[in-house]
Amino acid sequence: MGEWLNCNCLLSYPGGTAFMKDSGKTKAQLNAELETLRRRVAELESAEAEHRQTLEALRASESFYQSLVEIVPQSLCRKDLAGRFTFGNQHFCDSVNRPLADIIGKTDSDIHPPDLVEKYRQDDRWVIETGQILEVVEERRLLGGETGYVHVVKSPIREADGKITGVQIIFRDITEQRQAEAALRRQNEYLAALQETTLDLISRLDLGNLLENIVKRAGQLMGTSAGYLDLVEPGTDQLKPKVGLGALTESLAFEVVRGEGVAGTVWQTGQPLVIDDYDAWPGRIADYSRNTIRAIVGVPLLAGSRVLGVLGLAYEAGTQRVFGSEAIELLIQFARLAAIAIENARLVEALRRQTVELEARNEDLNAFAHTVAHDLLNPVGLVLGFAETMVQDDAAMPDDQRQQSLQAIARNARKIGRIIDDLLLLAGVREQTAEASTLEMAGIVTESVNRLADMIESAQAEIVLPDMSAWPAAVGYGPWVEEVWVNYLSNAIAYGGRPPRVDLGVEAQPDGMLRFWVRDNGNGLTPEDQARLFTPFTRLDQVRAKGHGLGLSIVRRIVEKLGGQVGVESRAGAGSRFYFTLPGDHSQAHPVNQVSSASRADPR
Helix, strand or coil: CCCECCCCEEEEECCEEEEECCCCCEHHHHHHHHHHHHHHHHHHHHHHHHHHHHHHHHHHHHHHHHHHHHHCCCEEEEEECCCCEEEECHHHHHHHCCCHHHCCCCCHHHHCCHHHHHHHHHHHHHHHHHCCCEEEEEEEECCCCCEEEEEEEEEEEECCCCCEEEEEEEEEECHHHHHHHHHHHHHHHHHHHHHHHHHHHHHCCCHHHHHHHHHHHHHHHHCCCEEEEEEECCCCCCEEEEEEEHHHHHHHHCCCCCCCHHHHHHHHHCCCEEECCHHHCCCCCCCCCCCCEEEEEEEEEEECCEEEEEEEEEEECCCCCCCCHHHHHHHHHHHHHHHHHHHHHHHHHHHHHHHHHHHHHHHHHHHHHHHHHHHHHHHHHHHHHHHHHHHHHCCCCCHHHHHHHHHHHHHHHHHHHHHHHHHHHHHHHHHCCCCCEEECHHHHHHHHHHHCHHHHHHHCCEEEECCHHHCCCEEECHHHHHHHHHHHHHHHHHHCCCCCEEEEEEEECCCCEEEEEEECCCCCCCHHHHHCCCCCCCCCCCCCCCCCCCHHHHHHHHHHHCCCCEEEEECCCCCEEEEEEEEECCCCCCCCCEECCCEECCCC
16 A cells, blocks of 8 residues: 555546556555546536537527527618628518528628618618617618618627627518508598688588688698589579689589589489599590599588588699598598588578568568558548548538548548558568569550659659660569659659659669669758668658658568669759669670660650
8 A cells, every 4th residue: 555656557538548657656646636537527528518508509599590580570681890791581581582692791782772872881880880779760662662661770799708790680661650650640630620620610601601611621631722512502403513713613614414524423423423534534524624633523512311512622634643542531521511511501591581581570560560550540540530520510511621521531541552552562572472584674664654644743743764765674573673663753753853853764784783773853862861761661851751651661672582782872952863773684685884864754
């Protein structure tokens, strides 16, 4: 046991062999060293096994990473510091329309358009130099040629020691997301505009102003100034153009026929109609808007299932714009609101008319009460007084007194009759619907003068008429127009000079109306007097008044019912000229600028 072992020996171990020469060590020492070697060998074997496991795990990790980057719905690629591609997943290969073998080793200049290469190099350089992540949204041309958007994240590739060896790029197509966001923004803008428009339309109660504003507002929503609006006339089966703007202004001149053109088709079907190329549309009205508009849309204005009218908009020629589904849906919503606004405006107009009619009826009731209380009471009292006197004193009454009493009774009875006739006429004008026609004005004037023959003779009045063949054709209702002449003539005689001179004439107006007039030689009227005219029971001179105050009120009601106006031109001390207007009958063209008095009427 303590002996030294002198020998030469050959040791073998897994890592190799070693020849040991005589070391002069004891056996125990050699055994200890051998055990140490054995442990070292075991450690090396364990490390080698662990290394193999690490390699296998790394390979598995790389395989997992490879499969992972292939299945993610994003494009991923890597570049080295020289900008050469070292990897790309299938999504990336598809995005550049190249196989991976044609990408590895290439640079951006080999893959992307020239206008993008420098930008990509600058972005890569920034990531490499700063070691930071770059995140941007870029606009790109997609494979189909259209413009798209991608979300890009560039990050540095690092080794275990932190050294940057390249750039990793992940990007995904967000075009649909951007489009959806843009559509949502447009929808919000449309809804805001729609709300503003709704409030504006609801506040507009004047129908004419409302209709034009509807077209303008709809055009603002769609981005066009060309539009029109046609409305079905209440109580009829006619669609009438009301508004035409921009390139569709000419629509006002066209008659809308059910089933023809855009408006007529929408009117018939009650459904929207969209035409992307109007010139090529088989249903286009001949020569209407040729070469002036490209796309046109018509939508119905609906009250329930009833078509109130048609709203149309167009994009002018030279643009490539068309009306998409979103725009059409918005326009349909707008048309529903517009229809409600139109119905409300019509209701307000009807209420206004009813209010005016009620006020007029109240005026009639007041007129009736006033007439009965004042104008009828006096002649009725006189008739009753003379009649009672004759009943009581008839036997003793002289013949001449009896005759005077009878004449007074007859005279006041005729006055009562005239008052009653005027009241009936005043009420009848409001209640009756007269059928207007072309008037033979010369005959109407002659008949009016003949009716006043007694008054003309009594006042020694001179009636000066124009050439009877020169009266232009007017439209109205003969019996009513005759009453107008009678009232004007009787007032001119009653309030004219002594003796009265009364001139008649007519003038053509720029708007196609005819102004007929009666001029007297009286004292004229002050502005205050003129302001009191054409209302019931207004008399210019209570002392001289021969009538009972209804005449000019009747004139006003008749003329306004026939679509005209009444008025007076006067100066104190210079006489007065009373006039009324009627529509001219342009189908019977008769040139007239002014027809003046030229002949004196025969009062017989």
